[in-house]
Amino acid sequence: MNAMNEEIFKSLDNWLRQQGYVLAEDSMTVMHRVLWLLAILLLAYLVGLLCRRVLIPLVAKVVQRTKVTWDDYLFNPPVMRSISRFVPALVVYVLLPFAFQGIPLWLSFLQRATLIWLIIVVLQFFIALISSVYELSSQHEELRNRPLKGVYQMLKIVVVCVGIISIVSVLIDKSPLALFTALGAAGTVLMLIFKDSIVGLVAGVQLSANDMLRPGDWIKMPKLGIDGVVTEVNMTIVKVLNWDNTVTTIPPYTLVSDSFENWRVMQESGGRRVKRSLNIDMQSVRFCTAEERAAYEGEEWYAPLKDDGKLVNLTAFRAYFTDWLRHQDRINQDLILMIRQLQPTGEGLPLEFYFFSADRSWVPYEMLQAEVFEYILAVLPRFGLRVFQFPTGLDVKSLTAGGESQPQ
Structure with missing residues (x-):
């Protein structure tokens, strides 16, 4: 592969010198490297522009013509924009060896920077994809009322953590598996840091699996003064809009560990x-x-x-x-x-x-x-029936007035 890159590089270099684009006899001058880098960046920009102006509108038209609705969410603008950002980064990463052939230090530095760029773009793609799947599940008849927001939030956290570990492994030139092994030793510390998130995720899964709570449910917890409609269920909190227009936030595990009244069955009956x-x-x-x-x-x-x-x-x-x-x-x-x-x-x-x-x-x-x-x-x-009630001041006054009016 290196021999092929070198042959291609020499052929292009000879052509550039014949056309007068290279100012010095030595093809490895700084100007020559800069011209190559600018050409690669220009090509990457043009490829990205082509994706944004041609590919994305074409895919959008195809999606609009289909009868199914799931593709409207999976190929929505955020997902397609993240794909369009991935292509230029990939072009730069592939073509960098042509511009910096024979300079391993600069080539390694720029390839690492480009690889970090690729990892960030991939992170954006997966986060946008998870958000799209959440929106799609929110439209599903059986899933729209399930408290799945916390699960999707946890998936995003996992994706971000994997991305951060990958970036660190690129910077220190170590395998990501080695970093995961090192993090295993620090698992106790991480569990303490993310204790609420982990407990909230487990509680959210229990609430969802047992169908105990859905957004829109009317719940009552007299112990905590809660009496209203659930507006949001995520990984760390449950928001309840009380009937007096106050908002109460409680952790999900409180609803699992303690009892509460859910009036959903009444509303559906x-x-x-x-x-x-x-x-x-x-x-x-x-x-x-x-x-x-x-x-x-x-x-x-x-x-x-x-x-x-x-x-x-x-x-x-x-x-x-x-x-x-x-x-x-x-x-x-x-x-x-x-x-x-x-x-x-x-x-x-x-x-x-x-x-x-x-x-x-x-x-x-x-x-x-x-x-x-x-x-x-x-x-x-x-x-001929009467309601029982205790005597009031008016009753006592009437009895007193009746007694005074009797003859002596």
Whole structure:
């Protein structure tokens, strides 16, 4: 190979001297070397310009005409620009021996510099490629909600570390394997330095493999005051936008080592549960009068109860309100719907209303709850029922005023 390079160099050198481009008789003058170097750099520039102006637009047109979408990400502008930077560096590296034949010191120096240039360009290519694969996976139906950002960040770190080791090996003229062996002895120190990154990566893999967390999930961790939507999951932090518009950042391993509530299943299901109770004054529970039962005649909910000999007003209310809930479009009728009694206490008889809102959004869900309980409070007197509540200042004032108005 060296003999072939020397023959080619001599032929070109003779041609340059015949044309008058070489000023001295000795073809190895400094001017001669400079002219060769400038010619190589010019050629590398022209090749790079050709890639940017012709090759990249041509590939872009071909990619646009294809029906698949994966090539739009793998051949995006950052990836193609990194390829266009690689070609000039390769041209310079290959042609340098022609310009510095017989000067091993300068040739070694320039080849090392060019090799470092090549390594940097290759690093840029792989980083751009990893980013493209991440964007592609973000569009995939099964992967878009997985917390894969931390995995891709770790891949970029690995690529950068390999690149740095390769550059150092070029500078000191040692094999990269020897440097890797030396780094193995310093593994304990590196583990301490990158402890959070390593633990975060392992936690991120666990979160992804077990499908525990996705961007967009609503999570709650009362212990840490977290109640909001996950906006970002990467290698070292998880960002949560709370409902009060504050942002909480926590390490991923906290979500693996501690418990948290994830409301994703609720959001993906057909409804959001409403489970609230109201305390009924037990002294207001009684049998319905004949006048009350006559007023219920003709109503659909009363038909199954009309043959009961003695009808309790609380039973009538539960039947009426269950039927009312069944006719509400904003309540999911395919899920559980019931009104049940809980254990009586000194504060009355708890009556629990259990149903599911068809709209899982926060505001419509709260509005439905409010309207349902407002209607309950308004309709209870029709059945002779009262809500239990402790006496207020107004109640005491009324009792006092009633006592003063009695004759002595």
